[in-house]
Every structure is written in C-alpha cells, then in structure tokens.
Amino acid sequence: MYKTLTTNKSMNQIMEGNSHSSIERQFFNQLMALKQEAFRNEVTANNHLKQQEALISHSVHQLKTPLASINLIVENNQLKNPELDSIWETLLLESHKLDNSLNQVLLYTRSTHLLADLNIEELNLESIVKEVINDLRNYFIQLSIFPKFKNHDDEATIIYSDKKWLRVAIYQLLTNAIKYSDPDQSVMITISNCQLIITNIGDSIPKKDINRVFDLFYTGSKGRDKGEATGIGLYLVKEILTALEHDFILTSQNHETTVSIDF
Amino acid sequence: MTYNILIIEDEVLIREQLKEYLEAHDFTCTIETNFENIMETFNKSNPHLVLMDINLPVFDGYYWARKIRQTSTIPIIIVSARNNDIDQIYGIENGADDFITKPFSFELLMVKINSHLRRVYGEYAPTENRQNILTIGQTNLNIDTVELSNSDFNESLSITELKLAKSLFEAYPNLVKRQKFFSVIWDEHDFVEENTLTVNIKRLRNKLSLVHSDLEIRTIRGAGYQLVNKNETLY
Numbered sequence: 131m132y133k134t135l136t137t138n139k140s141m142n143q144i145m146e147g148n149s150h151s152s153i154e155r156q157f158f159n160q161l162m163a164l165k166q167e168a169f170r171n172e173v174t175a176n177n178h179l180k181q182q183e184a185l186i187s188h189s190v191h192q193l194k195t196p197l198a199s200i201n202l203i204v205e206n207n208q209l210k211n212p213e214l215d216s217i218w219e220t221l222l223l224e225s226h227k228l229d230n231s232l233n234q235v236l237l238y239t240r241s242t243h244l245l246a247d248l249n250i251e252e253l254n255l256e257s258i259v260k261e262v263i264n265d266l267r268n269y270f271i272q273l274s275i276f277p278k279f280k281n282h283d284d285e286a287t288i289i290y291s292d293k294k295w296l297r298v299a300i301y302q303l304l305t306n307a308i309k310y311s312d313p314d315q316s317v318m319i320t321i322s323n324c325q326l327i328i329t330n331i332g333d334s335i336p337k338k339d340i341n342r343v344f345d346l347f348y349t350g351s352k353g354r355d356k357g358e359a360t361g362i363g364l365y366l367v368k369e370i371l372t373a374l375e376h377d378f379i380l381t382s383q384n385h386e387t388t389v390s391i392d393f
Numbered sequence: 394m395t396y397n398i399l400i401i402e403d404e405v406l407i408r409e410q411l412k413e414y415l416e417a418h419d420f421t422c423t424i425e426t427n428f429e430n431i432m433e434t435f436n437k438s439n440p441h442l443v444l445m446d447i448n449l450p451v452f453d454g455y456y457w458a459r460k461i462r463q464t465s466t467i468p469i470i471i472v473s474a475r476n477n478d479i480d481q482i483y484g485i486e487n488g489a490d491d492f493i494t495k496p497f498s499f500e501l502l503m504v505k506i507n508s509h510l511r512r513v514y515g516e517y518a519p520t521e522n523r524q525n526i527l528t529i530g531q532t533n534l535n536i537d538t539v540e541l542s543n544s545d546f547n548e549s550l551s552i553t554e555l556k557l558a559k560s561l562f563e564a565y566p567n568l569v570k571r572q573k574f575f576s577v578i579w580d581e582h583d584f585v586e587e588n589t590l591t592v593n594i595k596r597l598r599n600k601l602s603l604v605h606s607d608l609e610i611r612t613i614r615g616a617g618y619q620l621v622n623k624n625e626t627l628y
Binding site for chain 1: 404406407410411413414417474475476478495496497498499567571572575576579581582584585586587
C-alpha cells in the first residue's frame with residue numbers, strides 16, 4: 131500500500147480513481163490533514179517569532195530613552211559639580227555597559243535572519259577597521275588602552291564582505307580586546323596578507339574555556355569575575371564570520387590573546 | 394547673534410537637560426509642549442535649528458519634518474532611539490538633515506549643531522565677539538596664530554601642543570584629566586599613543602619657560618596635568 135502511494139500513482143490519480151480501495155483514500159485524507167496542520171503550525175510559529183522580535187526591538191528602544199536622560203543628567207552635573215567627578219565617570223561607564231548590552235540584544239535578534247540580510251560588496255579592509263577603531267574611541271580612552279594599527283600589505287587590502295555585519299564582528303572583537311587588556315597596554319591591530327590580526331595583552335583564556343567562548347551565553351571565568359560578560363558577543367562573531375565565510379582562529383597563551391580572520 | 398533652537402521632544406527630562414546644556418553654551422531654546430500644532434510654535438519662535446524626536450504624541454517626527462519643509466529650509470536634526478539604517482533613511486527622505494541616536498553625548502550633539510549652523514548661517518557668525526586669545530596672568534595663548542606669548546617673548550606651537558595648551562588654559566586653575574587630553578589629541582588616522590601625550594607636554598613645558606611665563610605644568614600622578622602659577626604656589 132505504501133509502496134503504491136509513493137512509487138506508482140500520483141496524488142491526482144488516487145483522488146480521481148474509483149478503482150482504489152477506501153483505505154487508500156482514507157490514508158490520503160489523513161496525510162492532507164496532517165500537511166495542513168503542519169502548515170498552520172509553521173505560520174503560527176513564524177507569527178509568534180515575528181511578534182517576539184518586534185516586542186524585543188520595541189522594548190530595547192524604549193529603554194534607550196531613560197538611558198539617554200541619565201547620560202544627559204550626568205553630563206550636565208559633571209559641569210556643575212566637578213568635585214563628584216569619579217562618581218559621574220562610574221555612572222557613565224555603567225550606562226555605557228547597559229547601552230552595549232541593549233545593542234547586543236538588538237543585534238542578536240537581527241542576526242536570526244543574518245543570511246537573508248547579507249549584502250556582499252567590494253570593501254577596503256583598512257578603512258573599515260579604522261572606522262571601527264574611531265567608533266570605539268571613548269572606550270579606548272576611558273580604559274587607557276591604545277590602538278596600535280599597522281598595515282603590512284603594499285596595496286589596498288580589498289575584500290568581499292558585508293560591510294554592516296563585518297563591522298559588528300570587528301567592533302565586538304575589539305571591545306573584547308580592550309576589555310580584557312591590562313591597564314595602559316596597547317591593542318595591536320594588524321593587516322597582513324589579507325588577514326586581520328587583533329592581539330591584546332592580558333590574562334590568557336584558560337584552556338578549558340577556549341573552545342567554549344563562542345557558545346551562546348557562555349561567560350568564561352574572567353568574564354564572570356568582571357561581571358559584564360553577556361555571552362552574546364562572541365557568539366555573534368562566530369555566527370557572522372561563519373555566514374560571511376571568513377575563517378577565524380582564536381589563540382591565547384603567555385598572557386596574550388590573538389584573533390585572526392582570513393579574508 | 395544668538396542662535397535659537399526649537400526642541401521638540403515629549404520626554405520632559407531629556408528636553409530639560411538639552412535646554413540647560415544649550416543655554417549654558419549661549420543658545421536660546423524654545424521648548425514645544427503642545428504636540429497638536431507644532432507649526433504654530435515653529436512660526437512664532439522662528440528658530441535657526443530644530444532638534445526633534447521621532448516618537449511623538451499625535452503625529453510622528455517624520456510628519457512634522459515634512460510640514461516644516463513646506464515653509465522652511467532650516468537644519469533639522471532628528472534625535473531618536475532607533476538606530477537602524479531604514480529609520481535614518483526615512484528621516485532624511487522626509488526632510489531631516491541629520492540623525493543622532495539615543496543615548497548620545499553632548500559633545501557629539503554640539504559638533505552636529507555647530508556644523509549645521511556654520512553651513513547654513515556662515516562661518517561662526519559672531520567671530521568678532523569670540524575670544525581667540527586665552528590669557529592667564531601675563532601669558533597669552535593665541536588660537537589664531539598658534540602662538541604662546543609673554544611680554545616680548547613668542548613661541549609658535551604645533552597643532553598638538555596647541556590643543557593641549559588650550560585644554561590647560563580653559564581648565565585653569567583646575568586639573569585636566571589624562572582622558573580629556575587623549576580625547577582632544579585623538580587622530581582619525583593615527584589614533585593616539587600614550588607617548589604622544591608625554592612628549593608634547595614636555596615640549597609645551599619647554600616653550601612656557603622659553604617665553605619666561607609664570608605658568609608651569611604640574612603632573613598629578615595617575616590623574617593628569619594642571620597649569621599652576623609658580624609665584625602663587627605655597628611651599
């Protein structure tokens with residue numbers, strides 16, 4: 131019976147034919163009902179997902195307004211009460227962390243349709259890296275960490291990638307390099323042979339953590355000590371670089387951590 | 394001339410903080426509180442620039458940007474929590490000139506406001522009133538000629554030295570934090586290195602003594618630098 135259905139007869143034949151047993155028709159009807167149910171479930175699940183995404187995006191943007199108020203109040207008070215400066219600085223730093231986490235949630239939500247969203251074009255790697263370094267200017271300065279940029283390639287390093295998502299990945303990797311640097315150290319950012327290499331000096335990642343740092347919600351022992359790791363950032367990096375088909379390697383030993391991306 | 398800025402923002406805390414900061418920086422502000430008819434306030438206050446949120450009661454900011462554009466070409470800067478490309482494109486297509494994402498710093502806001510005002514109303518209209526020479530005691534820092542002077546003595550400065558000296562003169566007699574210096578001398582292409590600060594402070598110290606200034610730069614370990622008057626220091 132099963133064999134008949136799948137090999138010899140088309141669905142229409144089964145429907146039209148009077149020559150078939152009622153058991154065949156019954157089975158067919160059951161299949162159609164299941165198919166419809168599966169379709170309905172898929173639509174419901176998709177709607178649900180869309181609604182959830184809209185809710186997250188809406189809530190995150192709602193949270194940004196009070197955050198903006200806090201920042202402006204702090205900045206106005208920095209001018210009025212400079213004697214409390216260390217308190218204002220702490221507040222700004224905390225608010226920066228909050229904003230960072232909110233952005234990660236947004237990016238994570240958007241990354242679920244990462245592949246559909248890609249727009250591959252010809253890009254100059256050096257100018258993208260420099261843009262991201264400039265975006266992180268305040269974070270570098272706040273933590274007294276300095277970027278040391280070098281391009282060893284003779285000609286402009288042209289790569290094929292998605293500008294928006296590649297920027298997100300580099301931003302995340304640099305944020306981590308700054309966050310886990312020893313004070314007053316430099317983050318080395320090097321372009322060489324179509325490779326981007328980011329190295330920071332600071333506690334190495336323990337061997338037991340290194341294969342798991344790209345897992346969602348995984349925060350290594352260092353991240354937990356610092357109390358600010360969300361476990362989203364490096365997961366996003368992995369998703370993005372995998373979607374863009376750029377190979378990458380993370381190594382960490384002798385108080386040095388290096389990420390290299392091959393383009 | 395004082396520039397008048399119209400603030401269209403339904404969040405009370407934000408508009409009050411904006412007003413406080415802008416008025417402290419020699420702007421006048423008009424605050425919209427009735428979101429039913431923004432054009433009435435717009436016509437009455439006749440602003441030089443509009444700062445406007447997108448999510449507003451009654452109609453959204455895109456609507457008001459289109460309305461304003463029917464009668465005026467003044468700069469409109471949109472202030473919004475939404476940070477994706479589509480919102481920015483939509484804002485600009487509806488007549489806005491620029492976009493700033495919440496949360497933002499006053500520093501960035503001022504850069505944007507000043508650049509739009511400069512573009513529309515000319516190179517810093519009130520130039521003659523602007524003080525381009527900073528003076529402490531007998532020592533002058535001339536921003537236009539990039540020179541340090543004291544009675545008959547003159548020393549020209551490099552751009553980096555000028556930036557550092559300006560921060561020190563403006564903060565006098567207070568300390569200027571290291572972070573502030575790094576922020577001032579950050580370069581879009583070469584960024585900044587720790588060494589750049591120490592080397593340039595050393596050069597500036599040298600030039601202060603070359604013009605026989607009463608001022609000297611004191612190092613506050615781990616914090617920053619401070620301009621002090623040698624003669625007033627109590628030991």
